[in-house]
Amino acid sequence: xxxxxxxxxxxxxxxxxxxxxxxxxxxxxxxxxxxxxxxxxxxxxxxxxxxxxxxxxxxxxxxxxxxxxxxxxxxxxxxxxxxxxxxxxxxxxxxxxxxxxxxxxxxxxxxxxxxxxxxxxxxxxxxxxxxxxxxxxxxxxxxxxxxxxxxxxxxxxxxxxxxxxxxxxxxxxxxxxxxxxxxxxxxxxxxxxxxxxxxxxxxxxxxxxxxxxxxxxxxxxxxxxxxxxxxxxxxxxxxxxxxxxxxxxxxxxxxxxxxxxxxxxxxxxxxxxxxxxxxxxxxxxxxxxxxxxxxxxxxxxxxxxxxxxxxxxxxxxxxxxxxxxxxxxxxxxxxxxxxxxxxxxxxxxxxxxxxxxxxxxxxxxxxxxxxxxxxxxxxxxxxxxxxxxxxxxxxxxxxxxxxxxxxxxxx
Amino acid sequence: xxxxxxxxxxxxxxxxxxxxxxxxxxxxxxxxxxxxxxxxxxxxxxxxxxxxxxxxxxxxxxxxxxxxxxxxxxxxxxxxxxxxxxxxxxxxxxxxxxxxxxx
Numbered sequence: 188x189x190x191x192x193x194x195x196x197x198x199x200x201x202x203x204x205x206x207x208x209x210x211x212x213x214x215x216x217x218x219x220x221x222x223x224x225x226x227x228x229x230x231x232x233x234x235x236x237x238x239x240x241x242x243x244x245x246x247x248x249x250x251x252x253x254x255x256x257x258x259x260x261x262x263x264x265x266x267x268x269x270x271x272x273x274x275x276x277x278x279x280x281x282x283x284x285x286x287x288x289x290x291x292x293x294x295x296x297x298x299x300x301x302x303x304x305x306x307x308x309x310x311x312x313x314x315x316x317x318x319x320x321x322x323x324x325x326x327x328x329x330x331x332x333x334x335x336x337x338x339x340x341x342x343x344x345x346x347x348x349x350x351x352x353x354x355x356x357x358x359x360x361x362x363x364x365x366x367x368x369x370x371x372x373x374x375x376x377x378x379x380x381x382x383x384x385x386x387x388x389x390x391x392x393x394x395x396x397x398x399x400x401x402x403x404x405x406x407x408x409x410x411x412x413x414x415x416x417x418x419x420x421x422x423x424x425x426x427x428x429x430x431x432x433x434x435x436x437x438x439x440x441x442x443x444x445x446x447x448x449x450x451x452x453x454x455x456x457x458x459x460x461x462x463x464x465x466x467x468x469x470x471x472x473x474x475x476x477x478x479x480x481x482x483x484x485x486x487x488x489x490x491x492x493x494x495x496x497x498x499x500x501x502x503x504x505x506x507x508x509x510x511x512x513x514x515x516x517x518x519x520x521x522x523x524x525x526x527x528x529x530x531x532x533x534x535x536x537x538x539x540x541x542x543x544x545x546x547x548x549x550x551x552x553x554x555x556x557x558x559x560x561x562x563x564x565x566x567x568x569x570x571x572x573x574x575x576x577x578x579x580x581x582x583x584x585x586x587x588x589x590x591x592x593x594x595x596x597x598x
Numbered sequence: 599x600x601x602x603x604x605x606x607x608x609x610x611x612x613x614x615x616x617x618x619x620x621x622x623x624x625x626x627x628x629x630x631x632x633x634x635x636x637x638x639x640x641x642x643x644x645x646x647x648x649x650x651x652x653x654x655x656x657x658x659x660x661x662x663x664x665x666x667x668x669x670x671x672x673x674x675x676x677x678x679x680x681x682x683x684x685x686x687x688x689x690x691x692x693x694x695x696x697x698x699x700x701x
Contacts, residue, residue, distance in 0.1 A: 343663060379662075381686075385698055407683055409662060411674070423662075423677045438663075453664040482659065 188217045191501075192275055192285040194265050194444065196222035198230075198578055199291035199476035199490045201253045205580035206498050208255040218257070219283060221275065223264040224250055228319060229573055231487065234351050234523075236322035237314075237329050238362045245570070247319065253578050268448040270469040287471050287501060290457055292442035294347050294477035294485055300438040301342050303413035312418065313433045316355065317347070325434065329362070334371025335431030340420060341378050342410050343438040347477050347485040350532070352376065352436050353383060353393060354523045360400045361525025374401070377408040377420070377428060386539035388597050389532055392556050396524065439485070441478055456480035461536065463510040464497045470504070473497050481516070483536060489518040491577055495587040517589035519545070521566035529562035531555050535589035541597060546585055548593035555594065604630050616689070616696050620654070623693025631691045639691075643679055645670045647692040654694045660685060661697075 191207060193200045204220050211218065232246035254260050264278040268288065275283045296317045298304045304313065314328065315321035339356050346352075356376045363369040376383065376397065383397060383404060384390040397404055411423045419429040441455030450457055450468060458467040459479035466472035475497055476490040483489055493514050500510030516536030523529045531553045532540035544551040552561050576583050599618065601608050604627035610618040615631075617623055628647060632639045639647075649668050653660055662685050666673035680687040686696055 343661075409673075423673055424682070452658065453661070453667050480659065 189215060189286040190217050190219055190284060191287045191289070192219045192221065192283055193289045193291060194221050194268070194275060195291035195293060195442075195478070196220050196224070196227065196250050196254065196260070197291060197293050197476075198487045199293070199478075199494070200289070201227065201250070201578040202490065202494050202580050203289055203291065203475060203497070204254050204258045205578070206494060207501075208257055209580070210498060210502065213257050217259060219259045219261060219285075220254055221261045221263065221265045221277070221283070222250060223262060225262065226250060227253055227578070229570060230317075231348065231351075231573070232570060233316055233319065233322040234348075234354055234358070236319075237316055237325040237355075238358050239326060239330070243319065243323065248574065265444050266447060267444065268450060268472070270448075270450065270466075270472060273471060285471070287473070287505065288469075289473045289475055289497070289501070290445070290466070290478050291475045291490075292444050292478045294345075294439045294441055294456070296437040297440045298435075298437040300440070301410055301413065301435075303415055304342075304435065304437065306413065306415040308413075308415050308418065308433075312431065313413065313435065315435055315437055317351075317436060328432065332432065334363070334368045336373045336375070336429065337432045337434070338375045338377060338420065338428055338430040339434045340376075340408065340410060340428075341380075341436045344379060345485055346436050346439045348520070349484055349486070350384070350520050350522050352378075353397075355434065356397070356402050357400060357522075357524040360402060364525075373403070375403040375405060375428065377405040377410075379407065379409040381406055386534070388542070389540040389556060392530075392542075393522075396558075445478065452480055454480075461516065462513040463500050464493060464514055465500065465504075465510055473501055483516040484518045484520070486518050486520055487573070487577070488520060489516075492517040492587040494580070515589045517587065521562060521569065523563065523566050524558055527560060527563050528558040529566045530558050531562050531565065533589070533594075538589065538591070538594075541594040543594035545593055546590075551593075614690075614696060617693040620651070620694045623651075627693065628691050631693075635687060635691070637680065637687075637691070640679075642671065642675075643691075646676065646679060646688055650688055650692045651694060654689075654692075659697070660689065 227248050227250045229246040232241050235241045266276045266278045273285055310324045314325040341352050356374050363372045382390040383393045408422045411421050413420055419427045421427050441451050445451035445455045457474045459474040461481050464473050477485040496512045496514040499512040519533040521529050521531050533545050534540045542556040545553045545555050602611050609622050629639050665676050676684045
């Protein structure tokens, strides 16, 4: 028997376990999945918790229930990868040899990286919503909040789900409007980047949207520290923004497992060939999703699209061939804007988000870079798709390859 | 696209003044570019520029945080050396493209 070891059972690891269980001859291959977490989270759902769209039960399930029975699941922490000897060393000291390995260890919020963030005010007036605990604490806070200054900031890029903080301020605007206290809530969005998004066409559209909703924006704000006494955030260039409620996307970093293995960059992301998805260092190691240092968004949709390339290349290499399929950096995201509307962006390594229809020209049904009700339904249906199709690697009628069909070039 | 003369050599730059071809850059040109931005380069500046160029040529994504971890300067000092957007200013002086995040 030969071993293929998958480290991490989040979106990427679970999806790959399902894909490979179907593709591989299991009398020849042993699929082993390693992940300490008992729970699998629908992470895009965390954003909706503070605004009471979802409850906890809708975003949490058992890791085990999504893994095929024929897969060996080790619910334990991996200590490090030994790429020279092709083995994974577990926390217990046990060693698992592999013929091939897939790293799907993700990226993780690290509030400890910003001085003062986890001080006195943490989860009292300062909240993260990238964890279940943080999102639920904020839900509780918002349910009785009478208004004040709400500051949303991104501590560092890249982050997973890069548009989530924008969705957050838009949903907050909608939420407090519905509560009838929007006139008592000032909303400010602070980002270390030069605009609310990185690509020009989408930035223009989103900037206008924030303006319409009366959401203030502070750009190139790189947080140095949080002053808990004065209830303010301070940037390296000396700007200071006071808050009554501060919501933050903390610095995101790759897994400590990557750091312990000595295979990561400064942020614990694994140097990965952006086309083949093979580790730059070890040909028998592939990297899927947020764990990789790809020049693309850290998002679940990318994982779904990249999995096809990774599977094809892995199977080719298993047969002694070359990894010939090239990933194009395809990613798409719904951006929920409140008021039962959403927009959709679809892009790749080479093409920025453009307006048009998706996935089909004219028919859509989704409209790119435009707020529509159907996009909103798309976002809501996506939760059901995620639990039932995406992580179970069942086919959905959306092509993995990026396509210009239906898109309009903007001058 | 435009052409600028640094140290007597015509250099192609983009509309924001970033070098189109990083191999045209010399340390002497850096001092001239820096002066346009009212920065007088010191030894520390040059160490940061070297670090950025090295990382860039290795194909790595440049971040303020990685400069802060370089052992040359911390983030605060980086801001003091290149005021008002240290990474984008330092990259322009280092003759490498403006760093873009890829979300």
